[in-house]
Amino acid sequence: xxxxxxVVWGVAAVLVVAVGAIIGVWWxxxxxxxxxxxxxxxxxxxxxxLQMVADVLxxxxxxxxxxxxxxxxxxxxxxxxVFAPVAMSIAVIPFAAGWAPFDAxxxxxxxxxxxxxxxxxxxxxxxxxxxxxxxxxxxxxxxxMVSYEVPRSLSVLSVLVLAGTLRPVGVMDAWQxxxxxxxxxxxxxxxxxxxxxxxxxxxxxxxxxSELVAxxxxxxxxxxxxxFMMGEYGAMISASLFGAAMFLGGYHLLPGALGIVAFIAxxxxxxxxxxxxxxxxxxxxxxxxxxxxxxxxxxxxxVQLLVAGVIAAWL
Amino acid sequence: xxxxxxxxxxxxxxxxxxxxxxxxxxxxALSVLTGxxxxxxxxxxxxxxxxxxxxxxxxSDRWRGPLYLRGALGRDSIDIISAPPxxxxxxxxxxxxxxxxxxxxxxxxxxxxxxxxxxLIADDRVPEAYELVRERNIxxxxxxxxxxxxxxxxxxxxxxxxxxxxxxxxxFAYEEYRKVASERIKPLPQTRGKRVAIVGAxxxxxxxxxxxxxxxxxVTMYEGExxxxxxxxxxxPSYRLPRDVLYNEIDNIVAMGLDLHCGVKVGKDVMLAxxxxxxxxxxxxxxxQQSRILPLPGTDAEGVIxxxxxxxxxxxxxxAGVAGKRVLVIGGGNVAVDVARCALRVGASEVKLACLxxxxxxxxxxxxxxxxxxxxxxxxxxxGPVEVLSSENKVTGMRMRPCLSVFDESGRFSPTYGEEMTxxxxxxxxxxxxxxxxxxxxxxxxxxxxxxRGQLVVDSTDFTTSAPGVFACGEVVTGPxxxxxxxxxxxxxxxxxxxxxxxQSLTEGRVPRPVPVLxxxxxxxxxxxxxxxxxxxxxxxxxxxxxTDFRVVEPGLTxxxxxxxxxxxxxCESEVCVGCTFCARVCPDYAIKVERSDxxxxxxxxxxxxxxxxxCFCGLCAEQCPTGALQHSGQYELSFYHRELMVFDKxxxxxxxxxxxxxxxxxxxxxxxxxxxxxxxxxx
Numbered sequence: 001x002x003x004x005x006x007v008v009w010g011v012a013a014v015l016v017v018a019v020g021a022i023i024g025v026w027w028x029x030x031x032x033x034x035x036x037x038x039x040x041x042x043x044x045x046x047x048x049x050l051q052m053v054a055d056v057l058x059x060x061x062x063x064x065x066x067x068x069x070x071x072x073x074x075x076x077x078x079x080x081x082v083f084a085p086v087a088m089s090i091a092v093i094p095f096a097a098g099w100a101p102f103d104a105x106x107x108x109x110x111x112x113x114x115x116x117x118x119x120x121x122x123x124x125x126x127x128x129x130x131x132x133x134x135x136x137x138x139x140x141x142x143x144x145m146v147s148y149e150v151p152r153s154l155s156v157l158s159v160l161v162l163a164g165t166l167r168p169v170g171v172m173d174a175w176q177x178x179x180x181x182x183x184x185x186x187x188x189x190x191x192x193x194x195x196x197x198x199x200x201x202x203x204x205x206x207x208x209x210s211e212l213v214a215x216x217x218x219x220x221x222x223x224x225x226x227x228f229m230m231g232e233y234g235a236m237i238s239a240s241l242f243g244a245a246m247f248l249g250g251y252h253l254l255p256g257a258l259g260i261v262a263f264i265a266x267x268x269x270x271x272x273x274x275x276x277x278x279x280x281x282x283x284x285x286x287x288x289x290x291x292x293x294x295x296x297x298x299x300x301x302x303v304q305l306l307v308a309g310v311i312a313a314w315l
Numbered sequence: 316x317x318x319x320x321x322x323x324x325x326x327x328x329x330x331x332x333x334x335x336x337x338x339x340x341x342x343x344a345l346s347v348l349t350g351x352x353x354x355x356x357x358x359x360x361x362x363x364x365x366x367x368x369x370x371x372x373x374x375s376d377r378w379r380g381p382l383y384l385r386g387a388l389g390r391d392s393i394d395i396i397s398a399p400p401x402x403x404x405x406x407x408x409x410x411x412x413x414x415x416x417x418x419x420x421x422x423x424x425x426x427x428x429x430x431x432x433x434x435l436i437a438d439d440r441v442p443e444a445y446e447l448v449r450e451r452n453i454x455x456x457x458x459x460x461x462x463x464x465x466x467x468x469x470x471x472x473x474x475x476x477x478x479x480x481x482x483x484x485x486x487f488a489y490e491e492y493r494k495v496a497s498e499r500i501k502p503l504p505q506t507r508g509k510r511v512a513i514v515g516a517x518x519x520x521x522x523x524x525x526x527x528x529x530x531x532x533x534v535t536m537y538e539g540e541x542x543x544x545x546x547x548x549x550x551x552p553s554y555r556l557p558r559d560v561l562y563n564e565i566d567n568i569v570a571m572g573l574d575l576h577c578g579v580k581v582g583k584d585v586m587l588a589x590x591x592x593x594x595x596x597x598x599x600x601x602x603x604q605q606s607r608i609l610p611l612p613g614t615d616a617e618g619v620i621x622x623x624x625x626x627x628x629x630x631x632x633x634x635a636g637v638a639g640k641r642v643l644v645i646g647g648g649n650v651a652v653d654v655a656r657c658a659l660r661v662g663a664s665e666v667k668l669a670c671l672x673x674x675x676x677x678x679x680x681x682x683x684x685x686x687x688x689x690x691x692x693x694x695x696x697x698x699g700p701v702e703v704l705s706s707e708n709k710v711t712g713m714r715m716r717p718c719l720s721v722f723d724e725s726g727r728f729s730p731t732y733g734e735e736m737t738x739x740x741x742x743x744x745x746x747x748x749x750x751x752x753x754x755x756x757x758x759x760x761x762x763x764x765x766x767x768r769g770q771l772v773v774d775s776t777d778f779t780t781s782a783p784g785v786f787a788c789g790e791v792v793t794g795p796x797x798x799x800x801x802x803x804x805x806x807x808x809x810x811x812x813x814x815x816x817x818x819q820s821l822t823e824g825r826v827p828r829p830v831p832v833l834x835x836x837x838x839x840x841x842x843x844x845x846x847x848x849x850x851x852x853x854x855x856x857x858x859x860x861x862x863t864d865f866r867v868v869e870p871g872l873t874x875x876x877x878x879x880x881x882x883x884x885x886x887c888e889s890e891v892c893v894g895c896t897f898c899a900r901v902c903p904d905y906a907i908k909v910e911r912s913d914x915x916x917x918x919x920x921x922x923x924x925x926x927x928x929x930x931c932f933c934g935l936c937a938e939q940c941p942t943g944a945l946q947h948s949g950q951y952e953l954s955f956y957h958r959e960l961m962v963f964d965k966x967x968x969x970x971x972x973x974x975x976x977x978x979x980x981x982x983x984x985x986x987x988x989x990x991x992x993x994x995x996x997x998x999x
Contacts (some may be wrong), residue, residue: 034358280354281347296340 021233025211074091074128079122141206154301200277422469433884454487517545520600582756603750613703618710622747638662641705646747659670898936
């Protein structure tokens, strides 16, 4: 029985991420276009809104290319290994009072730990491509993602200290409005390290088109490439939802069922901010990236944790 | 034309220098926020993307400089109203082709070489320009003040910005020529030993006289008035045409050998039959002497007068008996406007002008009625006269009724009227509805036929009358018309006289010349037109001041203005580049570079470069070229192996522009433009 429910939730999560990715790509193209004084997609559907549907169709019918020299099974299934953990992580997000799709007592830990499996998927794809640039991109991605786990976890920890629980639903139950100013620095650290976790600009050196062609998915095409893409957008969606819940109060912003709407609206706003940052800032250098993580974000997150601890003890 | 492009602007808040430590951290954070602010502001601006397909035909503003292009791409705003007769079109087309005739020359009834005039004035050879114009327009100084300038209407520059001021240039050329006239005028040799008599010293008679004298005939001219000039002397108000200009130009013709007898009325003092006997040919150019007056009740009352009589009195006596009186002018033509403006100048207290036509279909030229209204004339349109009201045989008013339409469906004059009567109080009624010829005395004792309507019977193609050896020209043939139209008939009549005396066929190779039908161009859009490309502006005298006397209303061009105006001429159809730069302006690829020097006397193209590496072979440059120097060759597959060969130095376009191709007349040489040195290895 629980297995069947698992299947249902799994399919639902994949659909949510896929549809979210389609909307997200369209929205990102619009945001990028406006920043560059362009209009973006405008031909298919109102304001080009059906452009991505056409794109998905195109990607589905494209030839599924597997390079001769590649390690075929790994090459084929690595995209799934990147995508699946992202879809899983959405399960623990508390959408409404007392309800999350998967109400786990260690939900926050689950959210932070499961997407890390994606690093393995990236390493698989990088290795299986049998290609120098892909390997380099994969190693860069692994280093980057493992490193940024640290400030990200620390920043979330400051909220957990205040809430006194690892259960996302419990955190939301205990939520107080003054947590927003008290953990604001932590929120910024969370946002930055989340961007780095999902390998988006300005932290997209693993993909770095100008030097690594496209990094670990340089050899991917068609729908397999699209799964990587969906993984990236899925990570964006889940990180935005989780950040909106933990740091910005989630459904508390509006009473009753409207709370869910407010929650999703705030999460969408966070996604827009992430796109805005990507289309504004230039790509960082690898050494700057690591320096920024260990010498800047981690100390700041620790200070934030200290502040939260003092507040919790004082109460 | 170098193209300016925006330089990248870096905000002052953006810097690539940062301090170490905490300060550097905040500097970095601030620069990130600044960057986010810049992109956020950019996102609020209107996107510049073309919204295909709605905007796919939009041209950039740069393309709109030459207006012609708007017609070339879509043929929208240039509509040619009412096609001229095929035969005439054929003549004009043939002339355009064989003689490189420009539109200004083609649209002038007398084919005055306006292009050559502008060429010579720009070359600082003003007296030569005057003489060139005088070949076709016997009175350039006069016409330079009063002509209705169909040439300017046809000027091809209208397609780019504004037409050349051809008429004021005539006047400028005359003013300059006047200073040197005594040196340049020589009596024409009378080599043929044949005598021609001309009756009437109006513009058409003078034209024929000049043409015939140049052919070597001995010409005698009889004029009934005490002064020569015809309608120019008796009719045209002196605020438009000072009489010394007219008499000076006629004196010049007399100095060339014309035997002019003024104050001799043919039919009274001398009989036409005697003149016919004493001369080999006679030309009747008597014009129209009598005003027509409508056969309405009450027109025999004191205070009803015809336009010609009124104008004669106002011009010759300086008063017309209307001082302090109210004047009503019936008619809407140019003569009616002249009458109204003269009435103001001879002291009328109030001048009204009533015509059948509506205010947008008045037969006078729009600028004429505009100036009249400025001076205080009250125009009343769409009114038809019914009856002259009088008491004790003195005019007290005019009864009018509304005119609903002037022309019927087939375009014939057939006015329809409303019922409601209006009485207009006035002391004087001037009828200005046309003129008629007075021929009874003239034709008595000859075989000349006069039609039942009092008109001389004349063939309008070769200008022969019913008597052999007697020809006619001018308004007596054409009816009321323009001075330049009369001059055109003078040329034709002179040709007939010459052929008759030489025993040649009068009709062979001649085609009737109807008055040209002008092209109408779309309204001119002066956005993106530089001020120096605009036409010279002539400030008229202040209306309040000028109505008090017969002072000249329009001042002429200054020398600087005239030179600039002549330089604006594009020398259409000359097939020699004038460096107008319009090809560079339309080029979508910035592939053309044109430079020219604008020194008076040396207006030369100095550089013409076509960079074939940029050229997209769209043909827009050739499409709009006014001179025909650029032409489509059809060699779209042109290709070269060396880049250097792709930059053309078009020595071809800089060739000597002498002869008919540059000016429309043989024997005029262009200024000494040095041909650019050819590069080594270039095909010659």
